[in-house]
Amino acid sequence: MDEDLVRLESSLWVGKKRYRAALTGWHLNWTELDKKNRDKKTVSVPVSEVIGVEEGRVQVLPQRSVAEDTDREFTVFYVKRSSSGSSYGLLWRLGRTQFCCPSRDLRDQWMTQLRIALKTHSPSRPHRLLVFINPFGGKKQGRQIYHSLVAPLFELAGISSHVVVTERANQARDHILKKDLTGFDGVVCVGGDGIFSELLHGVIGRTQQEAGLSEHDPSLTLQSCDLHIGIIPAGSTDCVCFATVGVNDPVTSALHIIIGDSQPLDVCSVHNCSSLVRYSVSLVGYGFYGDVLAESERHRWMGPLRYDYSGAMVYLSNRSYAGVVQYLPADSQLSSPRDNTRCLSGCSVCSKSTERLFPHSPGASSLYSSHFSQFSSDTEGEWVSVEGRFRAVSLTCMSSSCPRSPLGLSPSAHLADGTGDLIIVRDTHPLGFLTFLHRHTSTEDQFDLPFVDVHRVKAVRFSLPTGEEEDKDEERERVNDGGMTEEGKRPCRSGSHKHLVERREERGQKDFLCGLCCSKAPTVSVWNCDGEILPHTEIFCRVHGQLVRLYARGIEDGSATPTRKCRDGHRNCKERCVLNN
Ligand SMILES: CCCCCCCCCCCCC/C=C/[C@@H](O)[C@H](COP(=O)(O)O)NC(=O)CCCCC
Ligand SMILES: Nc1ncnc2c1ncn2[C@@H]1O[C@H](COP(=O)(O)OP(=O)(O)O)[C@@H](O)[C@H]1O
Numbered sequence: 029m030d031e032d033l034v035r036l037e038s039s040l041w042v043g044k045k046r047y048r049a050a051l052t053g054w055h056l057n058w059t060e061l062d063k064k065n066r067d068k069k070t071v072s073v074p075v076s077e078v079i080g081v082e083e084g085r086v087q088v089l090p091q092r093s094v095a096e097d098t099d100r101e102f103t104v105f106y107v108k109r110s111s112s113g114s115s116y117g118l119l120w121r122l123g124r125t126q127f128c129c130p131s132r133d134l135r136d137q138w139m140t141q142l143r144i145a146l147k148t149h150s151p152s153r154p155h156r157l158l159v160f161i162n163p164f165g166g167k168k169q170g171r172q173i174y175h176s177l178v179a180p181l182f183e184l185a186g187i188s189s190h191v192v193v194t195e196r197a198n199q200a201r202d203h204i205l206k207k208d209l210t211g212f213d214g215v216v217c218v219g220g221d222g223i224f225s226e227l228l229h230g231v232i233g234r235t236q237q238e239a240g241l242s243e244h245d246p247s248l249t250l251q252s253c254d255l256h257i258g259i260i261p262a263g264s265t266d267c268v269c270f271a272t273v274g275v276n277d278p279v280t281s282a283l284h285i286i287i288g289d290s291q292p293l294d295v296c297s298v299h300n301c302s303s304l305v306r307y308s309v310s311l312v313g314y315g316f317y318g319d320v321l322a323e324s325e326r327h328r329w330m331g332p333l334r335y336d337y338s339g340a341m342v343y344l345s346n347r348s349y350a351g352v353v354q355y356l357p358a359d360s361q362l363s364s365p366r367d368n369t370r371c372l373s374g375c376s377v378c379s380k381s382t383e384r385l386f387p388h389s390p391g392a393s394s395l396y397s398s399h400f401s402q403f404s405s406d407t408e409g410e411w412v413s414v415e416g417r418f419r420a421v422s423l424t425c426m427s428s429s430c431p432r433s434p435l436g437l438s439p440s441a442h443l444a445d446g447t448g449d450l451i452i453v454r455d456t457h458p459l460g461f462l463t464f465l466h467r468h469t470s471t472e473d474q475f476d477l478p479f480v481d482v483h484r485v486k487a488v489r490f491s492l493p494t495g496e497e498e499d500k501d502e503e504r505e506r507v508n509d510g511g512m513t514e515e516g517k518r519p520c521r522s523g524s525h526k527h528l529v530e531r532r533e534e535r536g537q538k539d540f541l542c543g544l545c546c547s548k549a550p551t552v553s554v555w556n557c558d559g560e561i562l563p564h565t566e567i568f569c570r571v572h573g574q575l576v577r578l579y580a581r582g583i584e585d586g587s588a589t590p591t592r593k594c595r596d597g598h599r600n601c602k603e604r605c606v607l608n609n
């Protein structure tokens with residue numbers, strides 16, 4: 029059947045203007061006609077972006093209202109894009125057009141045909157969602173954001189939702205792991221990266237349980253998850269939302285959820301000895317980002333500003349840490365963190381990765397099929413080792429762009445290519461490090477500095493150098509009290525931050541982080557894993573390609589989307605400058 033055949037076409041009125049409206053399989057178009065029946069401008073909306081159809085003249089936001097029904101009117105709601113001003117992605121808004129038909133019969137025909145088209149052409153839309161609201165996230169407006177901006181849209185789209193306002197940390201994770209989820213098409217969080225992380229752990233954990241797979245074995249290929257995750261941003265950093273949608277805007281995200289967008293996402297599993305510690309999608313960071321998080325936890329009352337304050341304090345403390353970073357490079361022929369590309373909606377690098385990550389033949393061997401040792405014999409590279417003193421060591425599976433850093437930690441990273449970017453910032457003078465940090469806020473290349481290295485990787489291992497004996501002793505005594513893992517724990521040589529802080533306090537080192545007043549600087553930092561402090565220092569990380577799916581579609585290419593200058597000096601080079609780098 030030709031999907032573009034016209035299903036219905038008629039002359040309709042919008043206000044005082046006459047239009048020719050046509051519904052095909054894929055699009056709803058309406059063209060303004062002048063007095064001589066000549067076409068003026070046309071509006072075309074893909075059926076997949078129609079949110080709902082209502083009888084009468086209806087308004088939904090800011091409040092639902094229905095004008096007197098004349099029997100001949102209907103209202104179509106759809107996605108309308110606008111540039112966001114401060115961000116680089118596009119804002120989605122609820123477009124609304126009220127049509128008036130010559131007869132009630134015709135109105136009913138339009139309603140019926142539009143609803144049939146919606147069902148036929150949007151099979152992946154969710155019907156039932158489980159929503160978790162963190163009432164304490166960000167500026168503590170999660171409840172209000174959901175009820176005033178999101179719930180009316182879900183209702184309009186015919187989505188029923190079960191809402192849980194969390195009363196404690198990890199409630200959302202536990203709910204997903206343990207409760208009956210029959211009938212739910214997806215789970216949604218209202219909050220920041222922390223509550224998203226709870227959903228991530230719940231969804232991955234449950235999927236592996238059901239598949240009978242152990243999450244603790246880093247060599248296993250995990251089962252990718254069917255249950256989609258939606259994020260309504262109401263947190264402090266909102267990095268996952270920003271990096272996958274391009275803006276942190278509740279209405280935009282709600283509309284992506286409603287139309288059932290689907291964006292695969294790489295996930296990094298972090299292990300210590302033989303245990304899974306946590307999963308991460310944005311930042312696994314040691315040194316600066318770990319210290320900022322540890323410091324910021326003491327200033328939660330400041331809300332999102334706690335990161336700015338703590339960032340300044342940690343910068344002033346001028347810390348660097350000794351360590352050994354080992355990494356397994358990804359295939360450099362496929363992409364590079366310095367190729368000046370951006371992962372945008374419909375990204376070809378990610379699409380090609382789908383074929384590579386999920387080869388069709390059922391018996392095809394996985395790149396990671398047996399054990400750790402398999403990594404070193406991999407055709408895509410040998411393990412590389414770097415020892416030294418570092419300001420920061422960061423691994424990110426995506427760009428990690430956020431309002432603080434609109435291009436992110438690694439602007440050319442891909443959401444779903446099965447790799448992560450490892451950013452190693454070696455010890456340098458304070459001004460150099462400030463330049464590095466400051467470049468995150470502009471379009472200047474933060475990797476174009478002599479003390480910064482970036483590598484596209486599949487796995488990373490971090491250990492303390494031999495000779496850090498004092499802290500290794502402390503680590504041996506650690507209590508595994510901070511991680512998400514409750515099963516499969518076993519004692520091993522890793523650091524508990526809480527424990528280290530207590531030991532330092534016993535020794536009279538009053539403040540863990542403040543190098544301005546401490547008598548002795550700490551020799552180890554902590555890991556920041558998507559905003560949670562890890563209870564271990566020595567870790568092994570592995571990237572799992574496209575392990576989960578979000579209700580998103582990647583960043584849409586708004587005209588304001590910046591790229592770095594290519595070597596020819598172009599800013600928004602249409603060739604994306606790949607050939608120039
Ligand atoms: C001189 C200007 C310095 C500016 C430096 C800007 C660098 C920003 C990079 C931000 C990377 C963000 C990665 C995401 C991390 C989040 O998962 C985590 C938790 O978020 P939430 O749950 O919403 O609170 N946020 C952070 O760890 C904050 C890092 C801030 C570092 C300044
Ligand atoms: N009801 C609750 N009480 C306390 N902590 C919670 C609650 N619900 C979720 N959390 C936890 O709060 C932390 C921060 O949540 P998040 O939504 O990311 O806000 P923010 O972006 O401000 O950090 C997360 O670790 C999450 O697990």
Ligand SMILES: [Ca+2]
Pocket residue numbers: 294424425426441442443444445446447448
């Ligand atoms: Ca990636």
